Amino acid sequence: MLIPHPLLGPRDAQEFTYLGDAALLNRPDPASGTAAFCDYVYLRDNPAGTHRELWYHEYGDRSWLLVTRDTLSHEILDVRLAREVKTGGTA
Amino acid sequence: MRFSGFKVVKEALTGHRGWKPLWRDPAPQTHYDIIIVGGGGHGLATAYHLAATFGQARIAVLEKGWLGGGNIGRNTTIIRSNYLLPGNEPFYEFSMKLWESMEQALNFNAMVSQRGILNLCHTDAQRDAFRRRGNAMLLAGADAELLDRDGVRAMAPFLNFDNARFPIKGGLLQRRAGTARHDGVAWGYARAADQRGVDILQNCEVTGFRIENGTVKGVETSRGYIGAGKVGVAVAGSSGRVMQMAGMRLPIESHVLQAFVSEGLKPVIPGVITFGAGHFYVSQSDKGGLVFGGDIDGYNSYAQRGNLPVVEDVAEGGMALMPMIGRARLLRMWGGVMDMSMDGSPILDRTDVDGLFFNGGWCYGGFKATPASGYCFAHLLATGRPHETAAAYRLDRFARGHVIDEKGVGAQPNLH
Ligand SMILES: Cc1cc2nc3c(=O)[nH]c(=O)nc-3n(C[C@H](O)[C@H](O)[C@H](O)COP(=O)(O)OP(=O)(O)OC[C@H]3O[C@@H](n4cnc5c(N)ncnc54)[C@H](O)[C@@H]3O)c2cc1C
Numbered sequence: 001m002l003i004p005h006p007l008l009g010p011r012d013a014q015e016f017t018y019l020g021d022a023a024l025l026n027r028p029d030p031a032s033g034t035a036a037f038c039d040y041v042y043l044r045d046n047p048a049g050t051h052r053e054l055w056y057h058e059y060g061d062r063s064w065l066l067v068t069r070d071t072l073s074h075e076i077l078d079v080r081l082a083r084e085v086k087t088g089g090t091a
Numbered sequence: 092m093r094f095s096g097f098k099v100v101k102e103a104l105t106g107h108r109g110w111k112p113l114w115r116d117p118a119p120q121t122h123y124d125i126i127i128v129g130g131g132g133h134g135l136a137t138a139y140h141l142a143a144t145f146g147q148a149r150i151a152v153l154e155k156g157w158l159g160g161g162n163i164g165r166n167t168t169i170i171r172s173n174y175l176l177p178g179n180e181p182f183y184e185f186s187m188k189l190w191e192s193m194e195q196a197l198n199f200n201a202m203v204s205q206r207g208i209l210n211l212c213h214t215d216a217q218r219d220a221f222r223r224r225g226n227a228m229l230l231a232g233a234d235a236e237l238l239d240r241d242g243v244r245a246m247a248p249f250l251n252f253d254n255a256r257f258p259i260k261g262g263l264l265q266r267r268a269g270t271a272r273h274d275g276v277a278w279g280y281a282r283a284a285d286q287r288g289v290d291i292l293q294n295c296e297v298t299g300f301r302i303e304n305g306t307v308k309g310v311e312t313s314r315g316y317i318g319a320g321k322v323g324v325a326v327a328g329s330s331g332r333v334m335q336m337a338g339m340r341l342p343i344e345s346h347v348l349q350a351f352v353s354e355g356l357k358p359v360i361p362g363v364i365t366f367g368a369g370h371f372y373v374s375q376s377d378k379g380g381l382v383f384g385g386d387i388d389g390y391n392s393y394a395q396r397g398n399l400p401v402v403e404d405v406a407e408g409g410m411a412l413m414p415m416i417g418r419a420r421l422l423r424m425w426g427g428v429m430d431m432s433m434d435g436s437p438i439l440d441r442t443d444v445d446g447l448f449f450n451g452g453w454c455y456g457g458f459k460a461t462p463a464s465g466y467c468f469a470h471l472l473a474t475g476r477p478h479e480t481a482a483a484y485r486l487d488r489f490a491r492g493h494v495i496d497e498k499g500v501g502a503q504p505n506l507h
Binding site for chain 2: 001013014018020021034042043044046051053071072073
């Protein structure tokens with residue numbers, strides 16, 4: 001897979017490490033209780049199709065990317081810098 | 092039709108005209124007492140044990156494709172019970188014991204071969220960890236032996252013992268572990284379940300659940316609505332997709348795992364050997380092909396095919412462990428979709444919907460679990476209580492903080 005990095009252009013996916021669902025950007029409010037944190041840490045939508053996910057450019061510029069990818073075809077539909085994405089609400 | 096040596100000889104002498112299909116192809120009935128969704132190893136073993144062990148009747152297995160098309164026919168066929176944690180090891184040893192008797196019970200040759208598994212260690216710390224794991228195995232009634240370097244050399248002289256970075260220091264050997272013919276396992280359970288009256292419905296995809304007042308009433312399928320008293324879901328890599336139709340989110344991500352087979356070679360690998368420094372494991376099939384694999388690709392996927400970086404990684408692991416593998420030519424490679432759970436251990440439990448039960452989260456290790464998973468899921472469906480060896484596999488263990496994390500890496504499926 002080639003990931004089109006917004007600053008560096010197409011980069012080999014091997015340069016990245018994968019974290020998972022971009023919903024991890026939406027950490028619940030500390031006051032929201034253990035049930036909310038349990039959902040946040042452990043439960044996933046795990047869709048077959050479009051998936052928004054976090055990749056870290058470890059062997060590159062060390063930026064976090066928010067990649068939108070089709071889990072059925074591996075096609076990458078959109079890439080942006082995670083730091084430019086507003087958190088809160090639905091990621 | 093019973094299989095026997097006599098039957099084989101008779102058929103050989105009479106032109107093989109007496110063989111029959113192994114199971115019927117019935118039309119769906121309008122209602123079953125128990126419906127199993129997913130005709131992989133786990134679903135078929137569950138149906139078999141429901142009928143044969145727990146005396147249940149009016150059972151159907153609904154499979155969206157054909158039997159053996161899922162992970163049951165895609166895995167690298169390793170069976171073993173060499174786990175560490177108390178939530179896991181008794182279950183996998185129960186499974187190992189069932190493997191030892193299942194061919195007789197099913198009257199089917201699944202080519203179960205207890206040729207042993209050898210996990211190699213490369214550092215003193217790793218040897219200490221193996222000693223601890225071996226002791227945990229012995230406590231659960233399994234077998235385990237710690238081999239020193241010479242012991243490993245006697246078994247597998249061709250390994251690269253003096254790799255400068257990862258010298259081989261010894262290994263943990265489980266002699267009762269081994270391999271089994273993966274799709275043969277599906278066929279064996281399917282035939283035995285069918286003989287006991289289970290309807291196996293292929294090309295029957297479940298597309299929804301009918302749930303009324305918190306109780307499951309039946310399933311919508313590509314072959315029409317079918318009513319059910321209880322529904323057990325065992326769909327492996329499709330767990331997220333199917334349980335979503337019942338409104339559930341799971342502690343599971345789907346990932347792709349690849350496997351590789353070389354051309355047929357003369358016997359060279361004595362059992363299953365795993366590299367302890369990278370992730371590479373290898374065995375040799377009875378046809379002579381080297382069967383090997385490594386890590387999952389590491390990103391969410393439903394594609395049933397992987398990418399080249401893992402191919403390279405597996406090839407590097409193979410070359411580091413046994414350089415002679417570089418002379419073998421690769422014949423086939425493929426991928427399967429794994430139901431990777433958040434702690435690397437499976438889930439066998441009831442759900443918040445009455446009558447709806449879930450079996451999944453087997454990660455890359457559910458083949459060895461097939462007999463016990465079937466037995467324990469049938470136990471749960473028939474009695475409403477978890478089997479004693481599967482009591483730790485509850486869905487709420489994550490909320491309770493009782494995760495079963497063999498690797499200790501936390502809620503990150505691509506690291507398990
Ligand atoms: C490459 C690879 C190597 C592996 N190696 C090993 C190994 O060496 N040892 C080991 O122990 N394990 C191994 N595994 C893991 C093991 O194969 C799986 O954990 C196990 O097979 C999963 O259970 P199953 O057999 O029931 O799954 P499957 O055979 O995948 O069965 C699930 C079935 O559900 C069906 N289904 C899905 N959705 C629906 C629906 N909506 N309606 C009806 N049916 C549906 C699918 O078509 C499928 O047939 C490996 C897996 C892979 C991919």
